[in-house]
Amino acid sequence: MVQELKGNIRVFCRVRPVLPSEVSSDENLWAEIEYPDNLDHKEIVLSSASENAMGIERKDEWQFSFDRVFEPNSTQAEVFEEISQLAQSCTDGYNVCVFAYGQTGSGKSFTMEGGSTEVTTGMIPRAVEQVFQVAEELKSKGWEYRMEGQMLEIYNETINDLLGKGEFDKKKHDIKHDLKTGRTTVTDVAVVPLNSPSQVRSLLAFAQSRRTVAATLMNERSSRSHSVFTLRIYGENKLTGESCDGSLNLVDLAGSERLEKSGAGNDKDRLRETQNINKSLSALGDVIAALGEKGEGKGDKHIPYRNSKLTYLLQNSLSGNSKTLMVLNLSPLASHLNESLCSLRFATKVNNTTIGTAKKQNRLANSS
Numbered sequence: 001m002v003q004e005l006k007g008n009i010r011v012f013c014r015v016r017p018v019l020p021s022e023v024s025s026d027e028n029l030w031a032e033i034e035y036p037d038n039l040d041h042k043e044i045v046l047s048s049a050s051e052n053a054m055g056i057e058r059k060d061e062w063q064f065s066f067d068r069v070f071e072p073n074s075t076q077a078e079v080f081e082e083i084s085q086l087a088q089s090c091t092d093g094y095n096v097c098v099f100a101y102g103q104t105g106s107g108k109s110f111t112m113e114g115g116s117t118e119v120t121t122g123m124i125p126r127a128v129e130q131v132f133q134v135a136e137e138l139k140s141k142g143w144e145y146r147m148e149g150q151m152l153e154i155y156n157e158t159i160n161d162l163l164g165k166g167e168f169d170k171k172k173h174d175i176k177h178d179l180k181t182g183r184t185t186v187t188d189v190a191v192v193p194l195n196s197p198s199q200v201r202s203l204l205a206f207a208q209s210r211r212t213v214a215a216t217l218m219n220e221r222s223s224r225s226h227s228v229f230t231l232r233i234y235g236e237n238k239l240t241g242e243s244c245d246g247s248l249n250l251v252d253l254a255g256s257e258r259l260e261k262s263g264a265g266n267d268k269d270r271l272r273e274t275q276n277i278n279k280s281l282s283a284l285g286d287v288i289a290a291l292g293e294k295g296e297g298k299g300d301k302h303i304p305y306r307n308s309k310l311t312y313l314l315q316n317s318l319s320g321n322s323k324t325l326m327v328l329n330l331s332p333l334a335s336h337l338n339e340s341l342c343s344l345r346f347a348t349k350v351n352n353t354t355i356g357t358a359k360k361q362n363r364l365a366n367s368s
């Protein structure tokens with residue numbers, strides 16, 4: 001209900017805790033972040049004290065508000081609680097897209113994929129588990145579901161099939177949109193029938209092992225590509241004659257940091273990676289802003305989906321007939337304050353966008 005009122009884009013902000021490897025007695029290492037005491041958990045305030053050449057101290061303060069702010073001690077279960085209804089709505093025939101945005105090392109992969117224990121399990125395995133559970137429950141109402149999945153990587157504006165059997169990086173993949181069904185397909189990629197959450201877990205582990213990982217100064221396990229897991233679900237109800245067709249896209253975006261921070265300056269490959277990442281992330285911001293203007297009734301606004309592979313692939317998950325959630329991940333380090341502010345400003349642009357109301361793709365068996 002809340003989602004319907006707000007439009008189809010929501011933004012959460014999550015600040016990761018200080019890691020054991022970062023613990024130090026020097027308090028200046030941590031950014032000053034406050035979470036104003038309100039019941040809604042919507043506000044976050046960053047501040048920074050500095051001294052000018054005359055020795056006069058000044059304090060800058062930046063306040064942001066989102067649909068929900070998660071403090072460092074928030075658990076994966078608490079974050080998922082807010083996402084679960086959204087994930088579930090793909091069984092009702094919606095196209096759903098959840099993506100994690102933030103600089104390298106801010107906790108995107110932790111949020112989306114998580115760790116190996118039950119407590120640290122991330123949003124992707126939790127969402128998959130939930131979709132299977134709901135599909136099972138709806139059997140008693142006559143629904144039969146069929147699910148299939150694919151996992152892609154976008155690296156330097158090239159699509160790689162993370163579930164493919166062939167040689168990695170060799171095949172060319174094109175994105176196709178079927179205007180009639182609103183379905184997006186990618187040529188020559190493995191689309192795997194999904195039977196159980198545990199099978200999905202092994203597929204994700206296989207995909208992860210193929211993902212392009214390169215070292216940067218900021219996080220040696222840094223992922224320099226976007227990964228997009230898509231679960232497609234087709235449902236048929238033999239009792240009522242209804243059918244539905246939904247999808248759940250879970251996107252772990254590449255790090256959003258700027259060139260000088262990524263240490264990319266001296267390395268041609270890293271430089272190209274960082275430029276491609278930044279280009280596609282700003283294309284994402286442009287698409288959302290254009291959709292927002294269109295939603296406000298500003299005529300036939302052109303939506304520049306084609307400006308990046310990411311936005312073209314996600315076209316149907318960002319347009320008016322879908323539900324989108326962005327989780328903005330933030331680092332608690334003072335040295336990352338400027339990156340955090342850039343991320344917060346990007347997410348604010350997204351948060352101020354209301355893109356109509358989502359429509360489900362649900363039809364009666366005999367209607368076209």
Ligand SMILES: Nc1ncnc2c1ncn2[C@@H]1O[C@H](COP(=O)(O)OP(=O)(O)OP(=O)(O)O)[C@@H](O)[C@H]1O
Binds near residue numbers: 015016019104219253
């Ligand atoms: N909420 C959290 N609780 C505990 N540890 C966390 C949390 N968020 C992140 N971490 C830890 O912080 C480190 C960096 O997080 P992560 O790898 O998820 O960042 P990232 O944004 O995905 O980086 P990259 O862009 O390189 O993939 C990891 O060691 C991760 O386990």
